[in-house]
Amino acid sequence: MHRTPAWARVGPPRAPAGPRRRLGRLLPAVLALALALGACQPGSDSSTSSNGNDNTPKTLVLPQSSGNVTVLAPEPATVDFARLTVNIPEEAQSIGLTLVGSRTSYKFIDHGQLLLPEAYITGPDGNAPLAFAMIDQDGNGSEEPYAAVLYDVETVSVFFPNDGSNAPLPEGTYSFPIGAFDSTLTLIPDELQPIVYYKVAPTAQETLRLNIFVVSGVSSGITDAASAGNDPEILGAIGVLEHVFETQARLNLAVTVRFIDDSRFLIIDTFDEQDLLLKSYPDPATSDAMNIFVVGQLAHLDLALQGDVVGFAAQITGPFNLHGTIMSGTLAEYQNDEDMEVPNPGTVLGYILAHEFGHFLGLYHTSQTDPATGKIAGHDPIDDTAECPNGTMDLPTCDDRFNLMFPFVNEDPTPPITDMQGTVIRLNPAVSEPAP
Numbered sequence: 001m002h003r004t005p006a007w008a009r010v011g012p013p014r015a016p017a018g019p020r021r022r023l024g025r026l027l028p029a030v031l032a033l034a035l036a037l038g039a040c041q042p043g044s045d046s047s048t049s050s051n052g053n054d055n056t057p058k059t060l061v062l063p064q065s066s067g068n069v070t071v072l073a074p075e076p077a078t079v080d081f082a083r084l085t086v087n088i089p090e091e092a093q094s095i096g097l098t099l100v101g102s103r104t105s106y107k108f109i110d111h112g113q114l115l116l117p118e119a120y121i122t123g124p125d126g127n128a129p130l131a132f133a134m135i136d137q138d139g140n141g142s143e144e145p146y147a148a149v150l151y152d153v154e155t156v157s158v159f160f161p162n163d164g165s166n167a168p169l170p171e172g173t174y175s176f177p178i179g180a181f182d183s184t185l186t187l188i189p190d191e192l193q194p195i196v197y198y199k200v201a202p203t204a205q206e207t208l209r210l211n212i213f214v215v216s217g218v219s220s221g222i223t224d225a226a227s228a229g230n231d232p233e234i235l236g237a238i239g240v241l242e243h244v245f246e247t248q249a250r251l252n253l254a255v256t257v258r259f260i261d262d263s264r265f266l267i268i269d270t271f272d273e274q275d276l277l278l279k280s281y282p283d284p285a286t287s288d289a290m291n292i293f294v295v296g297q298l299a300h301l302d303l304a305l306q307g308d309v310v311g312f313a314a315q316i317t318g319p320f321n322l323h324g325t326i327m328s329g330t331l332a333e334y335q336n337d338e339d340m341e342v343p344n345p346g347t348v349l350g351y352i353l354a355h356e357f358g359h360f361l362g363l364y365h366t367s368q369t370d371p372a373t374g375k376i377a378g379h380d381p382i383d384d385t386a387e388c389p390n391g392t393m394d395l396p397t398c399d400d401r402f403n404l405m406f407p408f409v410n411e412d413p414t415p416p417i418t419d420m421q422g423t424v425i426r427l428n429p430a431v432s433e434p435a436p
């Protein structure tokens with residue numbers, strides 16, 4: 001297999017500096033949010049429905065709940081730390097939660113240890129079998145559950161199972177510790193909008209709906225949506241996406257190529273610019289497709305991560321079908337830089353798009369290095385993916401180096417994923433049957 005001699009780094013998700021440690025000053029009080037939700041019937045086509053009881057919050061069925069995914073959106077509530085409880089019926093195969101709040105606080109979904117020992121996400125059988133990440137916090141090279149909080153500014157999401165298992169989830173009540181803290185690690189009240197998704201087995205083939213937004217200026221031949229859609233590099237990239245998501249993950253892939261005529265976004269210089277891009281398109285949201293943005297350069301990430309970063313996923317996992325947030329999408333660089341000496345730019349672009357979208361759909365790197373030491377710090381929670389040996393990453397010894405979710409790009413037009421990685425992708429609530 002031919003590869004580019006200089007492997008380009010694919011950036012990790014943004015991790016805010018600071019709060020990834022024990023929050024000693026956080027108050028241990030747990031507020032009862034009591035957002036007990038009734039279960040909706042999958043496939044309901046009504047825009048809103050009540051639980052049949054005026055005292056319980058309404059559940060809102062969003063457009064993308066057609067097919068085999070149901071969306072429960074209780075009213076926003078102002079809390080600093082609370083438990084969100086949800087009733088999930090027996091046919092559920094996966095559950096997702098997105099928390100949306102203000103830009104000025106960190107939203108968190110707790111799963112033990114960081115806030116309170118008992119603050120786990122729980123299901124009917126006890127602590128939920130989550131696998132957020134397998135990043136080894138103490139750097140000893142052994143795998144261990146992340147067992148901490150997920151958090152980010154404005155928006156944070158989780159779904160499970162994401163370890164490649166696909167056993168049905170136990171029916172009953174699931175409880176999520178959620179809240180917000182500020183940059184001093186102190187719990188603060190914030191208005192949080194929780195959105196809960198559960199997914200049942202599909203009856204028809206599911207569809208991954210994607211918008212590829214191409215920014216003006218990445219190539220002289222791209223001047224509008226039509227020329228972007230006919231661009232050889234974009235077409236080559238779509239071919240790689242088809243191999244990953246249709247041939248291997250066994251989904252329908254529905255791609256719409258769109259054009260952004262705003263040269264501010266050709267070179268992303270700051271996280272503020274990135275945030276503006278991700279939250280601004282499409283405006284208005286015209287479908288529940290998820291978004292990929294092709295820009296000229298990710299200059300802000302090259303600086304922040306001290307390397308040539310060619311792609312970026314706003315979060316692992318991204319918000320499900322949710323537009324208008326600063327986490328609503330992934331970014332990639334158009335590969336026409338002659339200095340990169342990329343022989344097949346469309347293939348490389350497609351590889352980057354597929355890798356970043358794998359993150360957005362819940363896949364971690366097969367092997368993750370600690371940027372401070374260069375040593376292997378952990379692996380994904382998926383059993384059938386190969387791994388690098390412990391210690392300093394040495395590429396020839398990494399049996400996972402050709403997997404799509406290895407942290408370096410190559411130019412393989414048919415990058416492999418494993419069966420269990422495909423299962424994670426298919427269980428993501430953002431992937432569903434098309435609307436009837």
Ligand SMILES: [Zn+2]
Nearest residue numbers: 010011012407
């Ligand atoms: Zn990556």
